[in-house]
Amino acid sequence: MSLAAVAPVSVFEQFDADCWSGNIPAPQHYTVEIPSSLISRFSNFFNDNPPPEDADLAAYVHDMGTHEQFTQQVRSVLFRFCGFVVTSAVPEEWLQDRRARAYYAWLCTHVGRLNYKLGPFYEVYDRGPETYTLTTRYSDTHFSHGFHTDGTGRAGMPDVVGLMCIRQAVNGGENHLSNVMDVHQRLFNTEHRALVELYKPIMRDCVVPENADPQEVLHAHTYPVFQWGEQGRGFTFRYMRRWIEVAYRRLNETVPEELAAALDTLDKELIDPANTLTLKLKKGEALLFNNLRLAHDRSAFSTDPVGNRLMLRAWLDVNFK
Numbered sequence: 001m002s003l004a005a006v007a008p009v010s011v012f013e014q015f016d017a018d019c020w021s022g023n024i025p026a027p028q029h030y031t032v033e034i035p036s037s038l039i040s041r042f043s044n045f046f047n048d049n050p051p052p053e054d055a056d057l058a059a060y061v062h063d064m065g066t067h068e069q070f071t072q073q074v075r076s077v078l079f080r081f082c083g084f085v086v087t088s089a090v091p092e093e094w095l096q097d098r099r100a101r102a103y104y105a106w107l108c109t110h111v112g113r114l115n116y117k118l119g120p121f122y123e124v125y126d127r128g129p130e131t132y133t134l135t136t137r138y139s140d141t142h143f144s145h146g147f148h149t150d151g152t153g154r155a156g157m158p159d160v161v162g163l164m165c166i167r168q169a170v171n172g173g174e175n176h177l178s179n180v181m182d183v184h185q186r187l188f189n190t191e192h193r194a195l196v197e198l199y200k201p202i203m204r205d206c207v208v209p210e211n212a213d214p215q216e217v218l219h220a221h222t223y224p225v226f227q228w229g230e231q232g233r234g235f236t237f238r239y240m241r242r243w244i245e246v247a248y249r250r251l252n253e254t255v256p257e258e259l260a261a262a263l264d265t266l267d268k269e270l271i272d273p274a275n276t277l278t279l280k281l282k283k284g285e286a287l288l289f290n291n292l293r294l295a296h297d298r299s300a301f302s303t304d305p306v307g308n309r310l311m312l313r314a315w316l317d318v319n320f321k
């Protein structure tokens with residue numbers, strides 16, 4: 001396989017505007033303030049119409065109306081300038097009940113399609129060491145993930161991931177973002193062997209149906225880290241090292257040497273400070289980021305006796321064209 005076939009020059013031109021490149025954005029670039037007029041309007045709306053359970057939020061957020069100036073600014077920062085955006089904190093009292101969830105669902109709905117079948121939110125918090133197994137999701141622990149993208153099923157990859165901070169940890173819990181386009185460019189310039197390896201289909205762990213042959217299922221559950229044109233999208237990056245290693249371990253196989261070396265090279269680039277940005281969400285803030293252009297990670301965090309760290313994760317589909 002030659003690089004000419006896997007990394008068209010247009011990739012770099014097309015996505016220059018989709019996320020930051022080179023200069024890492026500062027908070028004033030990626031933070032969008034919620035207008036005070038919108039907070040007043042929603043406060044009145046919530047008083048008159050108490051927010052329903054999550055399953056019924058779709059119709060409810062429709063009735064909350066629009067605020068084009070705010071949501072357009074959110075989309076511009078997210079899709080055109082930074083590749084991610086942070087919205088300022090909602091009022092403290094909204095965090096005490098369902099008002100924060102209603103606002104967050106409303107915000108997500110103005111960015112992409114929120115999948116209500118998935119909750120629509122997944123509560124990210126440490127479920128306790130007694131629940132940990134080989135296949136426990138990092139999102140159910142207090143550990144760092146390592147840089148990765150969300151959505152490990154072959155067919156499913158959210159375009160945008162949202163995290164709304166309901167409670168933050170006293171120590172740790174910072175979010176890290178790494179610019180995959182810049183990482184790709186650096187590999188393209190200096191690490192051709194690793195890059196070619198990362199364009200090949202790679203086995204990932206998945207749920208093996210009962211009565212199925214794990215060997216067959218896992219060997220079929222393969223897709224590259226870097227890909228061009230998958231599911232009608234342009235450039236995509238899909239990665240969590242742990243699920244590659246777990247897949248091989250399950251089959252009592254070792255990760256091939258060339259692949260392991262390529263993953264080491266990739267990880268080295270992903271954690272390079274030249275490609276990464278760190279932020280710590282305050283309670284009430286929401287982070288939305290492009291899951292196809294930015295890898296993410298978080299620092300391990302302290303589990304605090306009163307009110308452990310809690311984030312609401314949302315997965316959004318967006319028609320990128």
Ligand SMILES: [Fe+2]
Nearest residue numbers: 148149150296
């Ligand atoms: Fe994640």
